[in-house]
Amino acid sequence: MERKIVVVGSIALDSIETPYGKVEEVLGGSAIHFSVAASFFVPVGIVGVIGDDFPPKYLKLLSQRQKIDLSGVKRAEGKTFRWRGYYKGDMNIAYTVETQLNVFENFIPEIPKEYYSSGCIFLANIDPELQYKVLSEVRSNNNNIWLTACDTMNFWIEHKLEKVKHIFSCVDIVIINEGEIRQIAEEANLLRAAKKTFVLCPGLKSVVVKRGEYGVVVFTRDSIFCLPGYLLEKVKDPTGAGDTFAGGFLGSLVQFGKINEKNLRRAAVYGSVLASFNVEDFGLRRLLRLSKDDIEKRYNEFKFLTHFC
Protein backbone atom coordinates (compact mmCIF):
# COMPACT_ATOMS: atom_id res chain seq x y z
CA MET A 1 0.00 0.00 0.00
CA GLU A 2 1.40 3.35 -1.10
CA ARG A 3 1.85 5.71 1.80
CA LYS A 4 2.32 9.03 0.00
CA ILE A 5 -0.21 11.88 -0.31
CA VAL A 6 -0.75 14.32 -3.17
CA VAL A 7 -2.28 17.65 -2.18
CA VAL A 8 -3.74 20.12 -4.67
CA GLY A 9 -4.32 23.62 -3.35
CA SER A 10 -3.08 27.15 -2.91
CA ILE A 11 0.39 28.45 -2.15
CA ALA A 12 0.08 31.93 -0.71
CA LEU A 13 1.83 34.88 0.83
CA ASP A 14 -0.28 35.84 3.84
CA SER A 15 -0.33 39.19 5.66
CA ILE A 16 -2.05 38.72 8.99
CA GLU A 17 -2.92 40.92 11.95
CA THR A 18 -4.22 39.57 15.27
CA PRO A 19 -4.35 40.96 18.82
CA TYR A 20 -0.92 39.31 19.28
CA GLY A 21 0.95 41.02 16.43
CA LYS A 22 1.21 41.22 12.68
CA VAL A 23 3.21 39.57 9.91
CA GLU A 24 3.74 40.49 6.25
CA GLU A 25 3.81 38.04 3.35
CA VAL A 26 4.54 34.88 5.30
CA LEU A 27 4.30 31.49 3.63
CA GLY A 28 0.76 30.13 3.67
CA GLY A 29 -2.01 28.65 1.55
CA SER A 30 -3.98 25.43 1.91
CA ALA A 31 -1.45 23.15 0.17
CA ILE A 32 1.37 24.48 2.35
CA HIS A 33 -0.38 24.19 5.73
CA PHE A 34 -1.67 20.75 4.73
CA SER A 35 1.65 19.39 3.55
CA VAL A 36 3.73 20.64 6.47
CA ALA A 37 1.28 18.96 8.87
CA ALA A 38 0.97 15.73 6.86
CA SER A 39 4.75 15.46 6.41
CA PHE A 40 5.10 14.57 10.11
CA PHE A 41 3.55 11.24 9.15
CA VAL A 42 4.13 10.43 5.45
CA PRO A 43 5.68 11.97 2.31
CA VAL A 44 3.56 14.59 0.54
CA GLY A 45 3.72 15.87 -3.02
CA ILE A 46 2.38 19.38 -3.60
CA VAL A 47 0.51 20.43 -6.72
CA GLY A 48 0.30 24.21 -6.87
CA VAL A 49 1.46 27.38 -8.53
CA ILE A 50 3.76 30.24 -7.49
CA GLY A 51 4.57 33.51 -9.21
CA ASP A 52 7.99 34.68 -10.39
CA ASP A 53 8.16 36.86 -7.23
CA PHE A 54 7.99 33.86 -4.88
CA PRO A 55 10.68 34.38 -2.19
CA PRO A 56 13.58 31.90 -2.67
CA LYS A 57 13.80 31.53 1.14
CA TYR A 58 10.38 29.87 1.17
CA LEU A 59 11.34 27.47 -1.62
CA LYS A 60 14.47 26.63 0.33
CA LEU A 61 12.47 26.15 3.53
CA LEU A 62 10.08 23.73 1.81
CA SER A 63 12.78 21.81 -0.05
CA GLN A 64 14.63 21.30 3.23
CA ARG A 65 11.71 19.29 4.56
CA GLN A 66 12.63 15.84 3.28
CA LYS A 67 9.10 14.52 3.14
CA ILE A 68 7.78 17.36 0.98
CA ASP A 69 8.04 16.89 -2.79
CA LEU A 70 7.86 20.06 -4.90
CA SER A 71 7.87 18.41 -8.35
CA GLY A 72 4.28 19.53 -8.85
CA VAL A 73 4.84 23.19 -7.94
CA LYS A 74 4.69 25.21 -11.15
CA ARG A 75 6.24 28.64 -11.49
CA ALA A 76 4.11 30.97 -13.63
CA GLU A 77 4.67 34.47 -14.92
CA GLY A 78 3.14 37.03 -12.59
CA LYS A 79 2.67 37.48 -8.88
CA THR A 80 2.06 34.81 -6.26
CA PHE A 81 -1.41 34.50 -4.66
CA ARG A 82 -1.75 36.89 -1.72
CA TRP A 83 -4.20 37.14 1.18
CA ARG A 84 -4.43 39.93 3.73
CA GLY A 85 -6.70 39.68 6.75
CA TYR A 86 -7.17 40.14 10.47
CA TYR A 87 -8.74 38.56 13.55
CA LYS A 88 -10.11 40.21 16.66
CA GLY A 89 -12.01 39.35 19.85
CA ASP A 90 -12.63 35.63 20.09
CA MET A 91 -10.47 34.92 16.99
CA ASN A 92 -13.11 32.70 15.37
CA ILE A 93 -13.72 34.87 12.30
CA ALA A 94 -11.14 35.86 9.66
CA TYR A 95 -11.82 39.32 8.26
CA THR A 96 -10.44 39.53 4.72
CA VAL A 97 -8.91 42.88 3.76
CA GLU A 98 -7.69 41.82 0.33
CA THR A 99 -7.41 38.70 -1.81
CA GLN A 100 -5.11 38.86 -4.87
CA LEU A 101 -5.57 35.65 -6.84
CA ASN A 102 -2.72 36.54 -9.26
CA VAL A 103 -1.22 33.36 -10.80
CA PHE A 104 -3.72 31.24 -8.84
CA GLU A 105 -6.58 32.66 -10.92
CA ASN A 106 -5.72 30.59 -14.00
CA PHE A 107 -4.23 27.63 -12.12
CA ILE A 108 -4.76 24.34 -13.96
CA PRO A 109 -3.42 21.61 -11.67
CA GLU A 110 -1.26 18.99 -13.34
CA ILE A 111 -0.06 15.87 -11.59
CA PRO A 112 3.60 15.10 -12.32
CA LYS A 113 4.58 11.50 -13.04
CA GLU A 114 6.55 11.39 -9.79
CA TYR A 115 3.24 11.44 -7.92
CA TYR A 116 1.47 8.68 -9.87
CA SER A 117 2.21 6.01 -7.31
CA SER A 118 0.72 7.94 -4.38
CA GLY A 119 -1.91 6.22 -2.25
CA CYS A 120 -3.93 9.28 -1.27
CA ILE A 121 -5.06 12.57 -2.75
CA PHE A 122 -6.38 15.60 -0.90
CA LEU A 123 -8.22 18.19 -2.95
CA ALA A 124 -8.01 21.35 -0.88
CA ASN A 125 -10.43 24.21 -1.43
CA ILE A 126 -10.33 25.02 -5.16
CA ASP A 127 -13.04 25.16 -7.87
CA PRO A 128 -14.99 21.86 -7.60
CA GLU A 129 -14.72 21.39 -11.37
CA LEU A 130 -10.94 21.50 -11.08
CA GLN A 131 -11.13 19.11 -8.13
CA TYR A 132 -13.05 16.68 -10.34
CA LYS A 133 -10.62 17.09 -13.25
CA VAL A 134 -7.64 16.32 -11.00
CA LEU A 135 -9.33 13.36 -9.39
CA SER A 136 -10.21 11.85 -12.77
CA GLU A 137 -6.66 12.37 -14.01
CA VAL A 138 -5.16 10.76 -10.94
CA ARG A 139 -7.55 7.83 -11.04
CA SER A 140 -6.86 7.14 -14.71
CA ASN A 141 -3.08 7.20 -14.21
CA ASN A 142 -2.78 5.61 -10.80
CA ASN A 143 -4.09 2.31 -9.55
CA ASN A 144 -2.59 2.80 -6.09
CA ILE A 145 -5.08 5.41 -4.89
CA TRP A 146 -6.96 4.00 -1.92
CA LEU A 147 -7.96 7.21 -0.10
CA THR A 148 -9.46 10.37 -1.59
CA ALA A 149 -10.59 13.44 0.32
CA CYS A 150 -11.64 17.01 -0.33
CA ASP A 151 -12.55 20.33 1.26
CA THR A 152 -14.56 23.25 -0.15
CA MET A 153 -15.71 26.72 0.91
CA ASN A 154 -18.86 28.84 1.06
CA PHE A 155 -18.00 30.58 -2.25
CA TRP A 156 -18.28 27.31 -4.20
CA ILE A 157 -21.33 26.19 -2.23
CA GLU A 158 -23.06 29.42 -3.20
CA HIS A 159 -21.97 29.44 -6.85
CA LYS A 160 -21.48 25.79 -7.84
CA LEU A 161 -23.52 23.71 -5.39
CA GLU A 162 -24.21 20.85 -7.82
CA LYS A 163 -20.50 20.57 -8.68
CA VAL A 164 -19.64 20.52 -4.97
CA LYS A 165 -22.15 17.73 -4.37
CA HIS A 166 -20.70 15.85 -7.34
CA ILE A 167 -17.11 15.94 -6.12
CA PHE A 168 -18.36 14.95 -2.64
CA SER A 169 -19.89 11.85 -4.27
CA CYS A 170 -16.56 10.93 -5.82
CA VAL A 171 -14.34 10.93 -2.71
CA ASP A 172 -14.07 8.77 0.41
CA ILE A 173 -13.94 11.61 2.94
CA VAL A 174 -15.00 15.26 3.02
CA ILE A 175 -13.38 17.55 5.57
CA ILE A 176 -15.52 20.62 5.99
CA ASN A 177 -16.57 23.44 8.33
CA GLU A 178 -19.72 23.14 10.41
CA GLY A 179 -21.37 26.14 8.73
CA GLU A 180 -20.59 24.75 5.28
CA ILE A 181 -22.11 21.32 5.86
CA ARG A 182 -25.27 23.04 7.12
CA GLN A 183 -25.26 25.17 3.97
CA ILE A 184 -24.79 22.21 1.61
CA ALA A 185 -27.45 20.10 3.27
CA GLU A 186 -29.73 23.13 3.80
CA GLU A 187 -30.24 21.87 7.33
CA ALA A 188 -29.48 23.71 10.60
CA ASN A 189 -29.22 20.54 12.71
CA LEU A 190 -25.72 19.06 12.38
CA LEU A 191 -26.66 15.40 12.74
CA ARG A 192 -29.43 15.70 10.18
CA ALA A 193 -27.09 17.68 7.88
CA ALA A 194 -24.51 14.87 8.01
CA LYS A 195 -27.12 12.18 7.36
CA LYS A 196 -28.50 14.17 4.43
CA THR A 197 -24.97 14.54 3.01
CA PHE A 198 -24.53 10.76 3.08
CA VAL A 199 -27.80 10.40 1.18
CA LEU A 200 -26.82 13.06 -1.36
CA CYS A 201 -23.37 11.50 -1.84
CA PRO A 202 -23.72 7.71 -2.02
CA GLY A 203 -19.99 6.96 -2.29
CA LEU A 204 -18.96 8.96 0.75
CA LYS A 205 -17.50 6.99 3.68
CA SER A 206 -16.95 9.78 6.22
CA VAL A 207 -17.86 13.41 6.81
CA VAL A 208 -15.38 15.19 9.07
CA VAL A 209 -16.83 18.41 10.46
CA LYS A 210 -14.50 21.12 11.75
CA ARG A 211 -16.06 23.26 14.51
CA GLY A 212 -13.17 25.64 15.21
CA GLU A 213 -12.48 26.00 18.93
CA TYR A 214 -15.22 23.44 19.66
CA GLY A 215 -13.31 20.64 17.97
CA VAL A 216 -14.41 18.14 15.34
CA VAL A 217 -17.05 15.52 14.66
CA VAL A 218 -16.27 12.48 12.54
CA PHE A 219 -19.37 10.93 11.00
CA THR A 220 -19.40 7.59 9.25
CA ARG A 221 -22.59 5.93 8.01
CA ASP A 222 -22.98 4.11 11.32
CA SER A 223 -20.99 5.97 13.98
CA ILE A 224 -20.19 9.38 15.43
CA PHE A 225 -16.97 10.48 17.12
CA CYS A 226 -16.88 13.88 18.84
CA LEU A 227 -13.61 15.46 19.91
CA PRO A 228 -13.57 18.83 21.71
CA GLY A 229 -11.00 21.45 20.79
CA TYR A 230 -7.78 21.76 22.80
CA LEU A 231 -8.02 24.77 25.10
CA LEU A 232 -5.22 27.29 24.66
CA GLU A 233 -4.53 30.47 26.59
CA LYS A 234 -3.25 32.20 23.50
CA VAL A 235 -4.53 31.68 19.99
CA LYS A 236 -2.03 33.87 18.18
CA ASP A 237 -3.07 33.18 14.58
CA PRO A 238 -5.81 30.79 13.45
CA THR A 239 -4.85 31.06 9.74
CA GLY A 240 -4.49 27.64 8.15
CA ALA A 241 -5.83 25.70 11.15
CA GLY A 242 -8.39 23.86 9.00
CA ASP A 243 -5.81 22.75 6.41
CA THR A 244 -3.37 21.84 9.18
CA PHE A 245 -6.08 19.68 10.73
CA ALA A 246 -6.66 18.01 7.35
CA GLY A 247 -2.90 17.41 7.00
CA GLY A 248 -2.57 15.79 10.42
CA PHE A 249 -5.78 13.82 9.88
CA LEU A 250 -4.95 12.40 6.44
CA GLY A 251 -1.22 12.12 7.18
CA SER A 252 -1.80 9.88 10.17
CA LEU A 253 -4.64 7.96 8.48
CA VAL A 254 -2.39 7.19 5.50
CA GLN A 255 0.35 6.13 7.90
CA PHE A 256 -2.12 3.77 9.65
CA GLY A 257 -2.84 2.38 6.18
CA LYS A 258 -6.56 1.62 6.48
CA ILE A 259 -9.87 3.46 6.84
CA ASN A 260 -11.68 2.04 9.85
CA GLU A 261 -13.41 3.40 12.95
CA LYS A 262 -10.37 3.15 15.22
CA ASN A 263 -8.06 4.83 12.70
CA LEU A 264 -10.52 7.61 11.84
CA ARG A 265 -10.75 8.48 15.55
CA ARG A 266 -6.99 8.46 16.06
CA ALA A 267 -6.53 10.50 12.87
CA ALA A 268 -9.02 13.12 14.10
CA VAL A 269 -6.98 13.45 17.29
CA TYR A 270 -3.71 13.83 15.36
CA GLY A 271 -5.36 16.42 13.11
CA SER A 272 -6.51 18.34 16.19
CA VAL A 273 -3.07 18.07 17.77
CA LEU A 274 -1.42 19.60 14.69
CA ALA A 275 -4.08 22.32 14.39
CA SER A 276 -3.75 23.21 18.08
CA PHE A 277 0.00 23.73 17.63
CA ASN A 278 -0.50 25.68 14.40
CA VAL A 279 -2.55 28.43 16.06
CA GLU A 280 0.04 28.96 18.81
CA ASP A 281 2.14 31.17 16.53
CA PHE A 282 1.94 33.08 13.25
CA GLY A 283 2.06 31.28 9.92
CA LEU A 284 4.11 28.08 10.03
CA ARG A 285 6.39 29.16 12.88
CA ARG A 286 5.15 26.67 15.46
CA LEU A 287 4.93 23.71 13.10
CA LEU A 288 8.43 24.27 11.78
CA ARG A 289 9.89 23.79 15.26
CA LEU A 290 7.60 20.93 16.23
CA SER A 291 8.93 17.46 17.12
CA LYS A 292 7.29 14.03 16.97
CA ASP A 293 7.59 13.99 20.77
CA ASP A 294 5.58 17.22 21.04
CA ILE A 295 2.90 15.58 18.92
CA GLU A 296 2.74 12.38 20.97
CA LYS A 297 2.68 14.35 24.22
CA ARG A 298 -0.29 16.44 23.12
CA TYR A 299 -2.05 13.33 21.77
CA ASN A 300 -1.93 11.97 25.30
CA GLU A 301 -3.09 15.30 26.71
CA PHE A 302 -6.17 14.95 24.48
CA LYS A 303 -6.82 11.64 26.19
CA PHE A 304 -6.62 13.22 29.63
CA LEU A 305 -8.80 16.10 28.41
CA THR A 306 -11.61 13.84 27.21
CA HIS A 307 -11.62 10.47 28.91
CA PHE A 308 -13.77 9.36 31.83
CA CYS A 309 -14.60 6.00 33.33
Add this chain to the structure above:
Amino acid sequence: MERKIVVVGSIALDSIETPYGKVEEVLGGSAIHFSVAASFFVPVGIVGVIGDDFPPKYLKLLSQRQKIDLSGVKRAEGKTFRWRGYYKGDMNIAYTVETQLNVFENFIPEIPKEYYSSGCIFLANIDPELQYKVLSEVRSNNNNIWLTACDTMNFWIEHKLEKVKHIFSCVDIVIINEGEIRQIAEEANLLRAAKKTFVLCPGLKSVVVKRGEYGVVVFTRDSIFCLPGYLLEKVKDPTGAGDTFAGGFLGSLVQFGKINEKNLRRAAVYGSVLASFNVEDFGLRRLLRLSKDDIEKRYNEFKFLTHFC
Protein backbone atom coordinates in the same frame (compact mmCIF):
# COMPACT_ATOMS: atom_id res chain seq x y z
CA MET B 1 -22.24 11.74 54.79
CA GLU B 2 -25.65 13.22 54.04
CA ARG B 3 -26.78 12.48 50.51
CA LYS B 4 -29.65 14.95 50.12
CA ILE B 5 -29.64 18.19 48.11
CA VAL B 6 -31.46 21.46 48.78
CA VAL B 7 -32.18 23.57 45.71
CA VAL B 8 -33.26 27.21 45.87
CA GLY B 9 -34.70 28.61 42.66
CA SER B 10 -37.74 29.40 40.59
CA ILE B 11 -40.94 27.44 40.07
CA ALA B 12 -42.54 28.62 36.86
CA LEU B 13 -45.33 28.15 34.37
CA ASP B 14 -43.65 28.24 30.96
CA SER B 15 -45.28 28.94 27.60
CA ILE B 16 -42.91 27.85 24.87
CA GLU B 17 -42.93 27.82 21.08
CA THR B 18 -40.32 26.03 18.97
CA PRO B 19 -40.26 24.76 15.36
CA TYR B 20 -41.64 21.49 16.80
CA GLY B 21 -44.77 22.85 18.48
CA LYS B 22 -46.00 24.96 21.34
CA VAL B 23 -47.10 24.44 24.92
CA GLU B 24 -48.96 26.71 27.34
CA GLU B 25 -48.17 27.09 31.04
CA VAL B 26 -46.24 23.86 31.53
CA LEU B 27 -44.35 23.22 34.76
CA GLY B 28 -40.86 24.71 34.66
CA GLY B 29 -38.39 26.91 36.50
CA SER B 30 -34.82 26.28 37.62
CA ALA B 31 -35.69 24.53 40.90
CA ILE B 32 -38.07 22.17 39.11
CA HIS B 33 -35.79 21.17 36.23
CA PHE B 34 -32.90 20.77 38.68
CA SER B 35 -34.80 18.67 41.20
CA VAL B 36 -36.43 16.32 38.70
CA ALA B 37 -32.97 15.59 37.21
CA ALA B 38 -31.19 15.28 40.58
CA SER B 39 -33.91 13.03 41.99
CA PHE B 40 -32.74 10.21 39.71
CA PHE B 41 -29.72 10.01 42.03
CA VAL B 42 -30.53 11.37 45.51
CA PRO B 43 -33.41 13.02 47.42
CA VAL B 44 -33.91 16.73 46.77
CA GLY B 45 -35.70 19.36 48.85
CA ILE B 46 -37.05 22.35 46.93
CA VAL B 47 -37.09 25.89 48.31
CA GLY B 48 -39.34 28.06 46.16
CA VAL B 49 -42.62 29.92 45.91
CA ILE B 50 -45.85 29.34 44.01
CA GLY B 51 -48.93 31.53 43.64
CA ASP B 52 -52.47 30.68 44.67
CA ASP B 53 -53.21 29.86 41.02
CA PHE B 54 -50.64 27.05 40.87
CA PRO B 55 -52.30 24.08 39.13
CA PRO B 56 -53.00 21.24 41.61
CA LYS B 57 -52.00 18.71 38.91
CA TYR B 58 -48.42 19.98 39.05
CA LEU B 59 -48.32 19.75 42.85
CA LYS B 60 -49.63 16.21 42.54
CA LEU B 61 -47.07 15.37 39.86
CA LEU B 62 -44.20 16.61 42.04
CA SER B 63 -45.43 15.00 45.24
CA GLN B 64 -45.68 11.67 43.42
CA ARG B 65 -41.93 11.69 42.87
CA GLN B 66 -40.76 10.07 46.08
CA LYS B 67 -37.35 11.70 46.12
CA ILE B 68 -38.67 15.26 45.83
CA ASP B 69 -39.48 17.03 49.10
CA LEU B 70 -41.84 20.01 48.85
CA SER B 71 -41.64 21.15 52.51
CA GLY B 72 -39.83 24.27 51.38
CA VAL B 73 -42.32 25.29 48.67
CA LYS B 74 -44.27 28.28 49.97
CA ARG B 75 -47.65 29.28 48.60
CA ALA B 76 -48.06 33.06 48.42
CA GLU B 77 -50.98 35.28 47.54
CA GLY B 78 -50.90 36.22 43.87
CA LYS B 79 -49.94 34.58 40.62
CA THR B 80 -47.16 32.06 39.96
CA PHE B 81 -44.02 33.16 38.08
CA ARG B 82 -44.58 32.92 34.32
CA TRP B 83 -42.22 32.90 31.35
CA ARG B 84 -43.19 33.01 27.68
CA GLY B 85 -40.60 32.58 24.93
CA TYR B 86 -39.67 30.94 21.67
CA TYR B 87 -36.75 29.34 19.81
CA LYS B 88 -36.03 29.22 16.10
CA GLY B 89 -33.35 28.09 13.62
CA ASP B 90 -30.47 26.46 15.47
CA MET B 91 -32.35 26.54 18.83
CA ASN B 92 -29.42 27.99 20.75
CA ILE B 93 -31.06 31.26 21.73
CA ALA B 94 -34.21 31.69 23.81
CA TYR B 95 -36.23 34.73 22.73
CA THR B 96 -38.23 36.02 25.69
CA VAL B 97 -41.70 37.35 24.86
CA GLU B 98 -42.78 38.01 28.44
CA THR B 99 -41.55 37.45 32.00
CA GLN B 100 -44.08 37.87 34.82
CA LEU B 101 -42.21 37.64 38.13
CA ASN B 102 -45.47 37.72 40.15
CA VAL B 103 -44.96 36.02 43.58
CA PHE B 104 -41.29 35.35 42.69
CA GLU B 105 -40.58 39.10 42.80
CA ASN B 106 -40.65 39.25 46.60
CA PHE B 107 -39.44 35.70 47.21
CA ILE B 108 -37.42 35.40 50.42
CA PRO B 109 -36.12 31.84 50.53
CA GLU B 110 -36.51 30.08 53.87
CA ILE B 111 -34.99 26.70 54.61
CA PRO B 112 -37.39 24.41 56.49
CA LYS B 113 -36.02 22.37 59.40
CA GLU B 114 -36.62 19.18 57.38
CA TYR B 115 -33.75 20.20 55.10
CA TYR B 116 -31.18 21.02 57.81
CA SER B 117 -29.43 17.69 57.54
CA SER B 118 -28.81 17.93 53.76
CA GLY B 119 -25.27 17.46 52.49
CA CYS B 120 -25.47 19.74 49.47
CA ILE B 121 -27.08 23.00 48.45
CA PHE B 122 -27.55 24.34 44.93
CA LEU B 123 -28.30 28.03 44.59
CA ALA B 124 -29.97 28.33 41.20
CA ASN B 125 -30.10 31.64 39.38
CA ILE B 126 -31.59 34.17 41.85
CA ASP B 127 -30.33 37.51 43.22
CA PRO B 128 -26.75 36.88 44.46
CA GLU B 129 -27.56 38.65 47.73
CA LEU B 130 -30.37 36.17 48.35
CA GLN B 131 -28.01 33.33 47.40
CA TYR B 132 -25.59 34.56 50.08
CA LYS B 133 -28.37 34.94 52.66
CA VAL B 134 -29.53 31.36 52.07
CA LEU B 135 -26.02 29.95 52.12
CA SER B 136 -25.24 31.68 55.42
CA GLU B 137 -28.49 30.45 56.95
CA VAL B 138 -27.84 26.88 55.84
CA ARG B 139 -24.27 26.94 57.05
CA SER B 140 -25.23 28.27 60.48
CA ASN B 141 -27.93 25.61 60.95
CA ASN B 142 -26.34 22.64 59.30
CA ASN B 143 -23.00 21.01 59.93
CA ASN B 144 -23.57 18.33 57.31
CA ILE B 145 -23.07 20.56 54.27
CA TRP B 146 -20.07 19.28 52.32
CA LEU B 147 -20.92 20.52 48.81
CA THR B 148 -22.16 23.96 47.78
CA ALA B 149 -22.78 25.17 44.23
CA CYS B 150 -24.41 28.03 42.41
CA ASP B 151 -25.45 29.41 39.04
CA THR B 152 -26.14 33.00 37.96
CA MET B 153 -27.23 34.90 34.84
CA ASN B 154 -26.19 37.90 32.75
CA PHE B 155 -28.73 40.19 34.51
CA TRP B 156 -26.92 39.80 37.86
CA ILE B 157 -23.49 40.01 36.26
CA GLU B 158 -24.48 43.33 34.71
CA HIS B 159 -26.17 44.76 37.80
CA LYS B 160 -24.49 43.14 40.81
CA LEU B 161 -21.08 41.92 39.62
CA GLU B 162 -19.37 42.29 43.01
CA LYS B 163 -22.12 40.30 44.74
CA VAL B 164 -21.84 37.60 42.07
CA LYS B 165 -18.09 37.37 42.62
CA HIS B 166 -18.69 37.22 46.37
CA ILE B 167 -21.10 34.29 46.23
CA PHE B 168 -18.71 32.54 43.80
CA SER B 169 -16.03 32.85 46.49
CA CYS B 170 -18.28 31.18 49.03
CA VAL B 171 -19.17 27.98 47.15
CA ASP B 172 -17.26 24.88 46.03
CA ILE B 173 -18.53 24.79 42.44
CA VAL B 174 -20.02 27.29 40.02
CA ILE B 175 -22.05 25.99 37.09
CA ILE B 176 -22.30 28.69 34.48
CA ASN B 177 -22.74 29.44 30.76
CA GLU B 178 -19.71 30.07 28.56
CA GLY B 179 -20.78 33.64 27.73
CA GLU B 180 -21.30 34.42 31.41
CA ILE B 181 -17.88 33.27 32.60
CA ARG B 182 -16.33 35.41 29.86
CA GLN B 183 -18.45 38.33 31.07
CA ILE B 184 -17.51 37.89 34.73
CA ALA B 185 -13.81 37.50 34.03
CA GLU B 186 -13.90 40.19 31.30
CA GLU B 187 -11.88 37.81 29.16
CA ALA B 188 -12.81 36.39 25.73
CA ASN B 189 -10.48 33.37 25.99
CA LEU B 190 -12.23 30.59 27.95
CA LEU B 191 -9.14 29.09 29.57
CA ARG B 192 -7.91 32.48 30.74
CA ALA B 193 -11.44 33.36 31.92
CA ALA B 194 -11.53 30.21 34.06
CA LYS B 195 -8.07 30.83 35.51
CA LYS B 196 -9.02 34.42 36.30
CA THR B 197 -12.20 33.22 38.04
CA PHE B 198 -10.12 30.93 40.29
CA VAL B 199 -7.92 33.91 41.19
CA LEU B 200 -10.95 36.15 41.86
CA CYS B 201 -12.63 33.44 43.97
CA PRO B 202 -10.03 31.80 46.21
CA GLY B 203 -12.38 29.22 47.76
CA LEU B 204 -13.67 27.85 44.49
CA LYS B 205 -12.82 24.21 43.70
CA SER B 206 -14.36 23.84 40.24
CA VAL B 207 -15.82 25.95 37.45
CA VAL B 208 -18.23 24.00 35.26
CA VAL B 209 -18.85 25.78 31.97
CA LYS B 210 -21.96 24.95 29.95
CA ARG B 211 -21.51 25.45 26.19
CA GLY B 212 -24.97 24.47 24.94
CA GLU B 213 -24.81 22.08 21.99
CA TYR B 214 -20.99 22.04 22.26
CA GLY B 215 -21.06 20.35 25.66
CA VAL B 216 -19.29 21.28 28.90
CA VAL B 217 -15.86 21.98 30.30
CA VAL B 218 -15.03 21.14 33.91
CA PHE B 219 -12.13 23.19 35.26
CA THR B 220 -10.43 22.48 38.56
CA ARG B 221 -7.34 24.34 39.73
CA ASP B 222 -5.10 21.74 38.10
CA SER B 223 -7.10 19.93 35.44
CA ILE B 224 -9.50 20.33 32.52
CA PHE B 225 -12.15 17.91 31.33
CA CYS B 226 -13.94 18.60 28.05
CA LEU B 227 -17.09 16.75 27.07
CA PRO B 228 -18.81 17.43 23.73
CA GLY B 229 -22.58 17.70 23.55
CA TYR B 230 -24.67 14.68 22.59
CA LEU B 231 -25.85 15.06 18.99
CA LEU B 232 -29.60 14.86 18.55
CA GLU B 233 -31.64 14.95 15.36
CA LYS B 234 -34.42 16.84 17.06
CA VAL B 235 -33.98 19.40 19.80
CA LYS B 236 -37.64 20.00 20.54
CA ASP B 237 -37.32 22.39 23.48
CA PRO B 238 -34.05 23.53 25.10
CA THR B 239 -35.83 25.22 28.05
CA GLY B 240 -34.33 24.14 31.37
CA ALA B 241 -31.39 22.24 29.83
CA GLY B 242 -28.87 24.12 31.97
CA ASP B 243 -30.69 23.43 35.24
CA THR B 244 -31.27 19.83 34.20
CA PHE B 245 -27.53 19.51 33.60
CA ALA B 246 -26.87 20.98 37.05
CA GLY B 247 -29.34 18.50 38.58
CA GLY B 248 -27.74 15.49 36.93
CA PHE B 249 -24.27 16.79 37.72
CA LEU B 250 -24.82 17.52 41.42
CA GLY B 251 -27.22 14.61 41.91
CA SER B 252 -24.66 12.09 40.72
CA LEU B 253 -21.77 13.85 42.47
CA VAL B 254 -23.66 13.76 45.78
CA GLN B 255 -24.45 10.09 45.20
CA PHE B 256 -20.72 9.41 44.61
CA GLY B 257 -20.14 11.16 47.94
CA LYS B 258 -16.84 12.91 47.24
CA ILE B 259 -15.45 15.75 45.11
CA ASN B 260 -12.51 14.40 43.14
CA GLU B 261 -11.35 14.40 39.53
CA LYS B 262 -12.88 11.05 38.65
CA ASN B 263 -16.24 11.91 40.18
CA LEU B 264 -16.39 15.41 38.65
CA ARG B 265 -15.88 13.87 35.21
CA ARG B 266 -18.50 11.19 35.71
CA ALA B 267 -20.89 13.79 37.12
CA ALA B 268 -20.42 16.02 34.05
CA VAL B 269 -21.36 13.06 31.86
CA TYR B 270 -24.49 12.30 33.93
CA GLY B 271 -25.43 15.99 33.79
CA SER B 272 -25.05 15.93 30.01
CA VAL B 273 -27.05 12.71 29.75
CA LEU B 274 -29.97 14.25 31.67
CA ALA B 275 -29.79 17.51 29.69
CA SER B 276 -29.71 15.63 26.38
CA PHE B 277 -32.91 13.81 27.32
CA ASN B 278 -34.55 16.99 28.59
CA VAL B 279 -34.35 18.75 25.20
CA GLU B 280 -35.94 15.80 23.37
CA ASP B 281 -39.41 16.95 24.36
CA PHE B 282 -41.28 19.94 25.77
CA GLY B 283 -41.03 20.88 29.44
CA LEU B 284 -40.52 17.87 31.71
CA ARG B 285 -42.20 15.35 29.41
CA ARG B 286 -39.11 13.34 28.54
CA LEU B 287 -37.64 13.31 32.05
CA LEU B 288 -40.90 12.16 33.59
CA ARG B 289 -40.84 8.98 31.48
CA LEU B 290 -37.10 8.38 31.84
CA SER B 291 -35.70 5.23 33.48
CA LYS B 292 -32.38 4.56 35.20
CA ASP B 293 -31.66 2.14 32.33
CA ASP B 294 -32.13 4.94 29.77
CA ILE B 295 -29.63 7.01 31.73
CA GLU B 296 -26.99 4.26 31.95
CA LYS B 297 -27.43 3.44 28.27
CA ARG B 298 -26.80 7.03 27.19
CA TYR B 299 -23.87 7.30 29.64
CA ASN B 300 -22.26 4.46 27.69
CA GLU B 301 -23.15 6.12 24.39
CA PHE B 302 -21.20 9.16 25.58
CA LYS B 303 -18.20 6.86 26.02
CA PHE B 304 -18.53 5.57 22.48
CA LEU B 305 -19.02 9.14 21.24
CA THR B 306 -15.80 10.41 22.82
CA HIS B 307 -13.26 7.68 23.45
CA PHE B 308 -10.28 6.78 21.29
CA CYS B 309 -7.22 4.68 21.88
